[in-house]
Amino acid sequence: MAGRPGLDKETPEIRILAETNMQSEPDNLARVLKVLAAGTRVRIVQLLRGRALCVKALGMRLDVTQGAVSQHLRVMRDAELVIDERRGYHVHYRLNERTLARWRAEIDALLAPLDREPAEDGATTQGERPCAAMKKTKAAGSPKT
Numbered sequence: 001m002a003g004r005p006g007l008d009k010e011t012p013e014i015r016i017l018a019e020t021n022m023q024s025e026p027d028n029l030a031r032v033l034k035v036l037a038a039g040t041r042v043r044i045v046q047l048l049r050g051r052a053l054c055v056k057a058l059g060m061r062l063d064v065t066q067g068a069v070s071q072h073l074r075v076m077r078d079a080e081l082v083i084d085e086r087r088g089y090h091v092h093y094r095l096n097e098r099t100l101a102r103w104r105a106e107i108d109a110l111l112a113p114l115d116r117e118p119a120e121d122g123a124t125t126q127g128e129r130p131c132a133a134m135k136k137t138k139a140a141g142s143p144k145t
Contacts, residue, residue: 054091
């Protein structure tokens with residue numbers, strides 16, 4: 001395929017798509033949790049539920065500087081968690097409900113209980129056996145410390 005115009009070059013869009021497709025599900029979930037790991041960002045999410053606010057209003061409610069709010073909003077905007085809307089001279093931020101729903105589903109899937117209960121012989125309902133260390137502990141009669 002060498003020599004075909006446009007196919008030998010790697011465009012930025014192709015590189016980004018390749019990188020996105022290479023990320024695994026755990027990496028995406030870790031990214032989500034990192035965005036929400038800052039307490040101030042969680043409070044911003046709480047304040048933006050159901051309404052849009054500007055940086056000044058968020059700063060006053062959070063009792064932090066507008067610069068600090070802007071930095072948090074940049075991280076949240078890069079993660080597509082918030083959408084910015086220009087209203088006259090001010091920029092208002094609101095939650096991106098689609099991203100929120102997707103993140104909620106990913107977190108729910110991570111934390112959902114397993115539907116497997118161990119049988120009396122230690123096998124699960126799907127036929128799995130407990131690990132060897134567990135067998136040795138039961139055979140010795142006392143938990144290993």
